[in-house]
Amino acid sequence: xxxSYFDTENNRYKSFELPGARPHYNPDRPGQVEHIFLDLNLNxxxxxxxxxxNITLLPIRNGIxxxxxxxxxxxxxxxxxxxxPQKFDYDGQKLSIxxxxxxxxxxxIAIAIAYSLEKPQRGIYFIQPDKHxxxxxxxxxxxxEDEDSRFWFPCFDYPGQLSTSEIRVRVPKxxxxxxxxxxxxxxxxxxxxxxxxxxxxxxxxYLMTLAVGDFAEIRDEWxxxxxxxxVEKGREADAKRSMGxxxxxxxxxxxxxxxxxxxxxxxxVCVDDFIFGGMENxxxxxxxxxxxxxxxxxxxxxxxxxxxxxxxxxxxFGDLIVIKHWSHxxxxxxxxxxxxxxxxxHEYGTDEAAYYRxxxxxxxxxxxxxxxxxxxxxxxxxxxxxxxxxxxxxKGSCVYHxxxxxxxxxxxxxxxxxxxxxxxxxxxxxxxxxxxIEKATGRNLLFLFDQYVYRGGHPDFKVAYSWDGDANLAxxxxxxxxxxxxxxxxxxxxxxxxxxxxxxxKHAEKQNDASSELKIFKVRVxxxxxxxxxxxxxxxQFVSFDVGNNFLKTVELEYPIPELKAQLECDPNPTSRIYAxxxxxxxxxxxxxxxxxxxxxxxxxxxxxVEVAKQLAEIKLDQAFDALVVGLKDSNPHVxxxxxxxxxxxxxxxxxxxxxxxxxxxxxxxxVEATAAHTIGAIAAxxxxxxxxxxxxxxxxxxxxxxxAGWNEVVRSGAIAGLAELKTSEAALNLILEYTKLGxxxxxxxxxxxxxxxxSVGQTxxxxxxxxxxxxxxxxxxxxxxxxxxxxxxGNMETAKAIAILQSLADQTADGRVRRYAEEEIxxxxxxxxxxxxxxxxxxxxDQLKQQNQELRSRLENLEAxxx
Numbered sequence: 001x002x003x004s005y006f007d008t009e010n011n012r013y014k015s016f017e018l019p020g021a022r023p024h025y026n027p028d029r030p031g032q033v034e035h036i037f038l039d040l041n042l043n044x045x046x047x048x049x050x051x052x053x054n055i056t057l058l059p060i061r062n063g064i065x066x067x068x069x070x071x072x073x074x075x076x077x078x079x080x081x082x083x084x085p086q087k088f089d090y091d092g093q094k095l096s097i098x099x100x101x102x103x104x105x106x107x108x109i110a111i112a113i114a115y116s117l118e119k120p121q122r123g124i125y126f127i128q129p130d131k132h133x134x135x136x137x138x139x140x141x142x143x144x145e146d147e148d149s150r151f152w153f154p155c156f157d158y159p160g161q162l163s164t165s166e167i168r169v170r171v172p173k174x175x176x177x178x179x180x181x182x183x184x185x186x187x188x189x190x191x192x193x194x195x196x197x198x199x200x201x202x203x204x205x206y207l208m209t210l211a212v213g214d215f216a217e218i219r220d221e222w223x224x225x226x227x228x229x230x231v232e233k234g235r236e237a238d239a240k241r242s243m244g245x246x247x248x249x250x251x252x253x254x255x256x257x258x259x260x261x262x263x264x265x266x267x268x269v270c271v272d273d274f275i276f277g278g279m280e281n282x283x284x285x286x287x288x289x290x291x292x293x294x295x296x297x298x299x300x301x302x303x304x305x306x307x308x309x310x311x312x313x314x315x316x317f318g319d320l321i322v323i324k325h326w327s328h329x330x331x332x333x334x335x336x337x338x339x340x341x342x343x344x345x346h347e348y349g350t351d352e353a354a355y356y357r358x359x360x361x362x363x364x365x366x367x368x369x370x371x372x373x374x375x376x377x378x379x380x381x382x383x384x385x386x387x388x389x390x391x392x393x394x395k396g397s398c399v400y401h402x403x404x405x406x407x408x409x410x411x412x413x414x415x416x417x418x419x420x421x422x423x424x425x426x427x428x429x430x431x432x433x434x435x436x437i438e439k440a441t442g443r444n445l446l447f448l449f450d451q452y453v454y455r456g457g458h459p460d461f462k463v464a465y466s467w468d469g470d471a472n473l474a475x476x477x478x479x480x481x482x483x484x485x486x487x488x489x490x491x492x493x494x495x496x497x498x499x500x501x502x503x504x505x506k507h508a509e510k511q512n513d514a515s516s517e518l519k520i521f522k523v524r525v526x527x528x529x530x531x532x533x534x535x536x537x538x539x540x541q542f543v544s545f546d547v548g549n550n551f552l553k554t555v556e557l558e559y560p561i562p563e564l565k566a567q568l569e570c571d572p573n574p575t576s577r578i579y580a581x582x583x584x585x586x587x588x589x590x591x592x593x594x595x596x597x598x599x600x601x602x603x604x605x606x607x608x609x610v611e612v613a614k615q616l617a618e619i620k621l622d623q624a625f626d627a628l629v630v631g632l633k634d635s636n637p638h639v640x641x642x643x644x645x646x647x648x649x650x651x652x653x654x655x656x657x658x659x660x661x662x663x664x665x666x667x668x669x670x671x672v673e674a675t676a677a678h679t680i681g682a683i684a685a686x687x688x689x690x691x692x693x694x695x696x697x698x699x700x701x702x703x704x705x706x707x708x709a710g711w712n713e714v715v716r717s718g719a720i721a722g723l724a725e726l727k728t729s730e731a732a733l734n735l736i737l738e739y740t741k742l743g744x745x746x747x748x749x750x751x752x753x754x755x756x757x758x759x760s761v762g763q764t765x766x767x768x769x770x771x772x773x774x775x776x777x778x779x780x781x782x783x784x785x786x787x788x789x790x791x792x793x794x795g796n797m798e799t800a801k802a803i804a805i806l807q808s809l810a811d812q813t814a815d816g817r818v819r820r821y822a823e824e825e826i827x828x829x830x831x832x833x834x835x836x837x838x839x840x841x842x843x844x845x846x847d848q849l850k851q852q853n854q855e856l857r858s859r860l861e862n863l864e865a866x867x868x
Contacts, residue, residue: 013456016374018823021382026160026325030067031059031103033163036205038153040169042212044140047126048118053153055111056163059103067111070150070157071095073121077114095154113154121782121814123151124210127272132742137232138175139213141271141286143279144206146326146384155205160324160427162202170194171212178211178230180282182264199282201262202425204322209281211269222247225261230269231292238292242304243268245347249309252346253339257316258417259424266315268308273746275784278307280314280336287311290712290747297711300637300669305347306340313339316420324427326384330376330453331433333388334396341397351574354549355607357401358575361552364394365458371824373456377430383816391456398552399452405550406448407441415440451495452552457482459495461525463545464558474534476501476523476543481556483528496526500547503540506570516570520547542567542580549575557583565595577603578611585615593619597627606636613639617646625650629658637669644672648679651686659683660692663700670711674718677704681722698723698731705735709745717751724755727762737774746785753778753789757796772801779809787818795825798832 033055040051057067072093079088079097087098095113103109120126127139142152150157167179170192181199188194199208215230218239227246231239246266254260263283274288291304317339318332337360345353367390376391376399404412419436430453437445452458460482466475483494502518519540523532542563545555557564557579564587567580581599584592593616600612609631616628628650631643644662647655662676677700684697704719720739726732736759739752753775760771778790787809794802803826810822 013368013373014371016372016378016386017380018382018820021380024326024379024381024384026158027068027156029060029156029161030064031057031061033156033161034058034108035163036153036155036165036208038165038167038169038208040167040210042140042169042171044126044128044138044172044175044212046118047120047128048116049120049124049152050116051114051153053113053115053155055113055155057109057111059105059107059109062103062105064103065099067097067099069095069097069113069154070147071115071154072123072151073117074151074154075116076154077116079114080112081109083110083112115154117152120151123148125273125275133746137213137272139211139271141211141213141269141274142209142281143275143286144208144281145279146206146388149205149208153208157205159204159206159322159326162204162322162425162427164198164200164202165208166196166198167208167210168194168196169210169212174214175212176215176217176230178215178267178269178284179209180207180284200264201282201320203282203319207280207282207319209279209284209286211271211284211286213269213271215269220244220247222250222261222266225263226265226267228265228267230267232270232272232289235270235289235292238294239270241295241298242291242293243308245305246308246312249312249343252343253309253313253316256342256413256416257420258413259316259320259420261315262320262424263315266312268311273783273785278311280311280318282319283315285311285314294711296668297670297714300641300671302344305343309339309343310336320425321420321423322427324429325379326387327377327379328429329387330392330396330399331428331430333392334376334400337393337397338400341401351605351607354573354575355605357398358549358578358607360394360397364390364398364552365554367391368395368457375455376453382820385816386820395452395458395552399448402448402452402550402552403437403445405548406445407437407443411441411443447496451497457493458552458554459497459525460554460556461545462556462558463543465543465560465563467539469539472536472538474503474536474540474543475531476534476545477529477531478523478525478545479529480525480527494526494528496524497551498522499525499545499551501532501534502544502547503534503536504542504544504566504570505538506541506566516541516572518544518547518572542571544571544573544576545579547573547576549573555579559583561587561591565591568595568599574605574608577605577608581608581612581615585618588619588621590621590623593621593623593627597630600627600631600639606634606639609634609636609639610642613642613646617649625652625654629655632658632662637667637672640667640672641669641675644675644679648682651683651688653688653690653692656680656683656692660700663704670714673708673715674721677701677715677718678721678725681719681725685725685727694726694729695731698726698729698735702735705739713745713748713751716748720748720751720755724758727759730763730767733759733763733767733771737770740774740778750785750789753786754792757793760793760797760799768797768799771797772799772805775802776805779805784815784818787813787815788821791818791821791825795828796832797829800829800833802829 035056037054038051040049042049076090076095079086081099086100089096124142129136147157149155169177171177173191173193177195179197181197184198185196216233216236218229218236220227229239229243250261265283267284268287270287270289270292272289278285278287291307293301293304313336314332317335323329323332341353341356344356374391381387407415415437418440419433422436423432437443459480462479462481464477480494500520500522502520504516504518506516521534543559564580564584568577571577584595596612596616600609603609613631616624628643628646631639634640644659647659659676659679663680667673680697684692684694701719701722705716708715723732723736736752736755739748756771760768775790775793794806806822806826810819813819
């Protein structure tokens with residue numbers, strides 16, 4: 001695949017493919033791996049493993065005399081095949097076994113590899129208390145996706161191979177060991193205990209797992225199958241609060257996917273220092289312990305519920321049906337993310353689900369516009385982990401929703417059930433999903449996949465409306481602004497979609513009732529600009545483009561103010577009301593302000609009120625403050641948080657006073673408190689006539705840091721963000737630096753590290769040097785999340801010296817994600833420095849000289865040609 005997939009005109013979209021990217025394919029298969037058996041002895045104190053890996057292989061061809069396995073930084077002690085020692089080569093990456101007797105078709109061979117490892121870099125993680133964090137639990141856990149299982153056992157490490165597996169592991173008492181499948185035996189052995197787990201259903205190596213710790217076990221069940229939660233002792237109540245809906249979710253997904261949960265148990269283990277949110281290991285999901293909610297956090301944090309349903313959905317999409325190659329990861333990640341939408345709809349209603357989808361779409365669009373644009377299916381990359389981005393999660397979810405909208409409820413679920421039933425315990429590619437849809441419904445959706453999956457991007461619509469009163473005609477003009485005309489006048493990147501347009505009527509007798517009737521027409525939008533005319537009996541009050549908002553798109557409405565106001569008030573779809581609020585805010589003025597203010601108080605759905613609060617802050621009128629401040633009393637914490645955030649933009653003494661009250665008196669929500677702390681910093685940093693004294697705000701934030709320790713350090717991290725706004729304050733910098741020390745609770749420490757970049761841009765050269773020194777120190781730490789925080793900080797700096805630290809991080813890290821982010825942050829710093837106006841001027845002068853030089857050269861060439 002060439003880069004022509006990317007719309008690189010004027011470099012509007014950066015390429016996903018970095019230098020060194022190449023096509024990746026699954027290796028040729030020597031045969032079918034039938035079974036993997038790991039027999040392990042764990043020495044937690046020394047962070048080492050002594051083990052044996054037995055692999056049963058059924059050869060697929062005669063005469064194979066060499067087998068190549070993935071094995072990174074292991075000590076390979078011996079290799080036997082059918083109990084006969086074999087010659088082998090090992091280079092620290094690949095284990096190459098020279099077979100004494102070449103393979104015969106269908107004659108099984110038993111490979112036994114004795115090996116050990118110590119202080120592993122990845123794949124398996126040893127978590128232990130140290131002098132800085134004496135209360136950290138002792139745990140061991142694995143993380144295989146994408147290609148990290150090879151760091152803890154030798155294997156054919158790619159998703160195309162499915163086999164059964166078992167793990168027998170010796171751990172010190174009183175530790176528990178949790179793994180895939182069912183526990184078939186345990187035995188005591190002196191001070192140790194041996195756990196023997198067996199997974200009878202086939203799965204890929206990246207889903208094999210082991211989690212060891214002194215956990216509390218909470219038991220639940222679904223249809224007679226054990227459902228267990230493992231957490232640090234003392235957090236049992238948080239476990240029930242956070243994961244307690246799992247049995248209902250299993251019921252819901254079994255019914256939706258038309259296939260009962262396929263494994264003998266479902267365990268969820270919350271581990272410390274986890275490098276993802278969660279990982280769907282077959283029948284034994286690992287989750288970050290930061291997802292555990294206390295009572296107050298549960299008020300406005302549904303992320304945990306979404307995480308739990310996401311990993312559970314993978315037990316079907318990802319584990320029961322396995323992707324054949326990483327390039328098709330959207331098939332599983334998109335459905336797991338869409339299951340978050342489905343669960344939200346099931347549990348909280350259609351408005352909540354619509355808003356959830358809007359946020360997913362925006363999340364993907366932010367990556368598309370600022371990071372890169374790519375096809376969802378591509379096998380050209382440097383490392384497979386690069387594919388795990390918002391294109392496969394959030395965009396993938398939106399694509400599943402478009403399939404559902406296209407097929408309708410009944411056919412969509414019929415298609416999904418067919419897909420699951422036909423491919424259970426097998427590997428799939430994107431084409432298999434298309435085939436299942438066609439088999440179940442007769443519909444060929446390749447047109448949708450061609451536009452949204454196999455190429456990058458989405459449509460950006462501009463929609464204009466006018467009414468012709470003489471002819472009773474509504475005119476709608478739709479422009480696809482993403483499409484650029486090329487030299488031949490043809491348009492690349494056009495979308496061809498059938499989009500419903502609705503005209504809304506409010507009935508006089510139902511004046512107070514927001515239910516309005518929509519008259520709907522479907523139109524085919526396929527050109528760069530099209531106008532449509534609709535004969536209507538009477539003038540509509542408002543217009544709804546893409547009724548239901550099922551298509552992944554951006555939309556800019558160019559309607560008159562009366563229509564936008566009516567839509568904000570009456571459109572039954574929350575997303576449409578939000579689009580109307582955005583369009584109104586662009587127009588500005590007092591009439592608009594009043595309409596938004598009314599919506600902030602009256603809209604029945606909190607998501608719309610949140611978005612209206614954001615738009616109110618965009619209106620540059622003094623009255624905006626009065627309209628907004630009412631929202632601090634909203635019953636919904638999300639709305640209070642959005643209002644506190646919006647007040648940061650208003651930057652007046654009154655907005656400071658309003659938010660200061662939240663900082664001092666607190667709020668029922670941690671997130672509202674955190675946002676308030678951030679906001680007072682932002683207001684204090686603004687150039688106001690009458691402004692809160694910086695020292696006063698510093699003191700308030702310091703008080704938060706001293707008194708508000710607690711759940712995931714959300715509140716104190718808000719205070720750190722507030723300090724980072726005080727970019728010229730040395731005192732703020734000193735406080736932030738204090739919190740980057742080891743021993744500070746990890747979430748707070750990470751927030752402080754990230755804040756160093758933001759606070760650096762107004763500091764004196766001496767202080768910038770101090771920041772760089774500190775980040776250089778921190779860059780030596782190997783923990784993934786610390787490295788990410790260091791990258792974020794450096795990327796926000798405006799000095800060339802940050803580039804050297806980023807470059808050394810990129811060169812030294814073993815993590816593909818860290819390397820990629822480091823390179824992206826280098827580009828960001830270069831851009832930050834390039835915005836220096838003196839540099840810009842020099843560049844322009846140089847360009848002018850080049851231009852003149854070129855003209856002179858051209859004239860010279862001309863004269864020479866003539867003189868000859």
